[in-house]
Amino acid sequence: MSIIPAPASPEAPAPTHAPAPQTLEESTTLAQAQSIIRTAMQAEPLALERQTLSQSGNAVFRVELAGGRTVVLRMSPLRGAFAWTAHNLNVLRTIGVPVQAVLASGGASSGGSYVVMSWLPGRDLMFELPLMQPTQAAALADAVAACQQRVAALAQGQGFGWAPIGRPAMAASWGEMFGRPVEEPLNEPQTPLNLLRARLRALRRELEPYFGSVQPVCFLDDLTTKNVIVEGGQLSGLIDLDFVCYGDPLLAVGNTLAQLAVEDSAAARVYGAALVERWQPRGDARRAMHFYSALWLTTAVAAADSMGDAARADALRPVVHAILDAAAA
Known part of the structure; x- marks a missing residue:
């Protein structure tokens, strides 16, 4: 069974200062960042702080300018990586979604590309959630869901999958995003990971009619416990919006629940429950939400296995089985 490709990871503000550059590559990247800021902003950077959360291949800096002004510089090795970022953010801002300005x-x-953006105060939800009160977590989940539902009211897409807002996406159906249904049995070893995959494939087959009914609804696919910036227990804004996704908005809910499943805090449980309550999925929609969660976590189990991290794989497998049990209930 094909696994839906992971979108780019966030460029979120890191909670601590990154170490000074130690390699020639790091020094070169820093020099390029300084040059871009001088040219693009017509200002001398007073301080550049490398942000350490990005796994997208981008280099991201928090930049201090004169007069107490703070901006974000994102640099990609790809030409045109941020070609649609300003367009997306402008559309989202007009419908009341709190986003950065380009x-x-x-x-x-x-040979790559860059974008300079306004700075959002706060930190990723993953850092803030353990510090929040349950009432704050519930209110935050409601605010995030409200943003997603504003996005869902935009015009439906042409195709399914990732694209700039209003541009055609590549897949012809939502089910195509997860590969063709696979009939059992497969000739594969009965390993703990393969047993999970077998259960996941069975659920995938059962959900084929639901996937066929999904419309290309616009949503922000990577709003989980990252890309949601929180300050003082309240939503500061949303980041990493170079693309949106067209399809089932419950994918974002399911992926969020997958990340929350390994968090042991009252605020995490309340946040997840509040998201589900806001969307109110029923029947196959609820089962699909669990499928997305189980798919995300099964990918994490496979990654742990491949890295020889048996402790993490052993900890995650029961969580996935519990989610699949919930889908069958």
């Missing part, structure tokens, strides 16, 4: 963008001398 201050400058263009091609870098290295």
Whole structure:
């Protein structure tokens, strides 16, 4: 069974200062960042702090400018990586979604591209949630769901999957995003991971009619415990919106529940329950939400197995089985 590709990871504010560059590559990247800021902002950067959460291949800096102004610089090795970022953010801002503003963008001398954006105060939800009261967590989940439902009211897409807002996506159906249904039995070893995959494939087959009914609804697919910036227990804004996704918005809910499943706090449980309550999925929609959660976590189990991290794989497998049990209930 094919696994839905993971979208780019966030460029969220890191809670601590990154270490000073130690390698030639890091020093070169820092020099490029300084040059871009001087040219794009017509200002001298007073301080650049490398942000350490990004796993997207982008280099991200928090930049202090004169007068107490703070901006974010994102640099990609790909030309045109941020070609639609300003367009997406402008559309989202018009419908009341709190997002950054693009201050400058263009091609870098290295052959890649860059974008300079306003800074959102706060930290990723993953850092803030353990510090929040349950009432704050419930209110935050409601605010995030309200943003998603505003996005869902935008015009439906042409195709399914990732695209800039209003542009065609690549897949012809939502089910195509998860590969063709696979009939059992497969000739594979009965390992703990393969037993999970077998259960996941069975659920995938059962959900084929539901996937066929899904419309290309616009949603922000990577709003989980990352890309949601929180300050003082309240939503500061949403980040990493170079693309949106067209399909089932419950994918974002399911992926969020998957990340929350390994969090042991009252606030995490309340946040997840509040998201589900806001969307109110019923029947096959609820089963699909559990499928998305189980798929995300099964991918994490496979990654742990491949890295030889038996403790993490052993801890995650019962969580996936419990989610699949909930889908069958």
